[in-house]
Amino acid sequence: MIRALVITHGGIGQELVRVTEMILGPVPGLASMSNSGKSAVDITEQIKQWQADVPELDGGDPSSVEGTLILIDDYGGSCSTSAQLAFGQDPGIAIISGVNLAMLLGFVTWRDSGDFEELVAKVVQKGREAIILVGGR
Amino acid sequence: MPVILARIDDRLIHGQVTVGWSERLSPDRILLANNAIAADPWQTRVYASTVPPDVEVSILPVSKAAASISEPDNLNERVLLLTGSAEEMAELVRIGIPIKEINVGGLHFGPGKREMLPFVYVDRQDLKAFARLLEMGMTLSAQQVPGGREHFLDQEQIRQMGEKF
Numbered sequence: 001m002i003r004a005l006v007i008t009h010g011g012i013g014q015e016l017v018r019v020t021e022m023i024l025g026p027v028p029g030l031a032s033m034s035n036s037g038k039s040a041v042d043i044t045e046q047i048k049q050w051q052a053d054v055p056e057l058d059g060g061d062p063s064s065v066e067g068t069l070i071l072i073d074d075y076g077g078s079c080s081t082s083a084q085l086a087f088g089q090d091p092g093i094a095i096i097s098g099v100n101l102a103m104l105l106g107f108v109t110w111r112d113s114g115d116f117e118e119l120v121a122k123v124v125q126k127g128r129e130a131i132i133l134v135g136g137r
Numbered sequence: 138m139p140v141i142l143a144r145i146d147d148r149l150i151h152g153q154v155t156v157g158w159s160e161r162l163s164p165d166r167i168l169l170a171n172n173a174i175a176a177d178p179w180q181t182r183v184y185a186s187t188v189p190p191d192v193e194v195s196i197l198p199v200s201k202a203a204a205s206i207s208e209p210d211n212l213n214e215r216v217l218l219l220t221g222s223a224e225e226m227a228e229l230v231r232i233g234i235p236i237k238e239i240n241v242g243g244l245h246f247g248p249g250k251r252e253m254l255p256f257v258y259v260d261r262q263d264l265k266a267f268a269r270l271l272e273m274g275m276t277l278s279a280q281q282v283p284g285g286r287e288h289f290l291d292q293e294q295i296r297q298m299g300e301k302f
Contacts, residue, residue: 009152037245037246038245038246039147039148039221039244039245039247040147040148040149040151040221041147042245042246042247074152075187076151076152076155076156076186076187076188077151077152077187078148078151078152080187081149081150081151081183081184081187084183085180085183088179
């Protein structure tokens with residue numbers, strides 16, 4: 001399974017995951033984390049903990065994880081810096097900034113159908129395409 | 138170089154610094170004094186990459202950071218100085234840097250820490266360092282972001298906080 005963790009300021013990530021599941025139903029392997037009240041070191045440690053723990057909690061085998069998407073809200077903030085520090089340049093992890101709802105819906109829709117690299121490219125593209133000057137001016 | 142903000146913040150270089158304070162103060166350089174990060178090229182690269190392109194960045198061990206501020210080069214450079222702890226800031230002040238006020242920007246909850254302000258959690262070591270900073274003539278102003286409420290910390294508050302341990 002390809003897993004995803006949404007790491008954001010405040011409750012943004014929790015709401016994005018909640019709304020994704022409201023639209024598509026429960027999504028195993030999709031979780032959120034907030035930086036609220038945490039130092040850079042704490043966020044980094046909790047990310048590592050999530051990576052180490054969840055497959056077992058899900059009853060899965062850690063070796064069955066085929067890749068991990070880390071979706072963060074804003075590049076350069078504590079969430080993205082901590083994600084980079086937690087994972088270094090691990091080829092099985094993709095850290096993507098600018099998370100939006102379209103990216104999460106795309107992730108759930110495509111994650112079982114392609115390989116990890118392809119999924120990463122599609123999620124990034126979907127996120128960009130979702131920003132549209134709709135009208136009103 | 139003039140230090141336009143000397144900030145204690147355990148998130149180090151992050152949005153409140155690179156966007157919040159930098160938009161307000163327009164520093165020429167962000168100087169992070171941190172021994173562990175300065176010793177690790179990967180961490181240095183990650184933190185340095187988050188600074189806006191029009192702002193220079195230096196990540197140096199504490200002792201070298203103090204020296205770099207006193208260097209005659211770049212005398213007019215306006216510096217935003219950062220440490221991750223009160224202790225490191227007290228060490229910089231002890232070595233000697235041209236500042237009068239310390240911004241206590243963010244110390245988050247951790248084992249053995251207690252709340253002093255909603256964005257300032259401290260242990261005994263932090264309180265000792267705060268007291269030392271005051272003894273060395275610094276003003277301690279706790280303020281998370283520009284325009285946010287400013288709380289001045291004095292010896293009496295530090296003493297009272299110390300009684301909670």
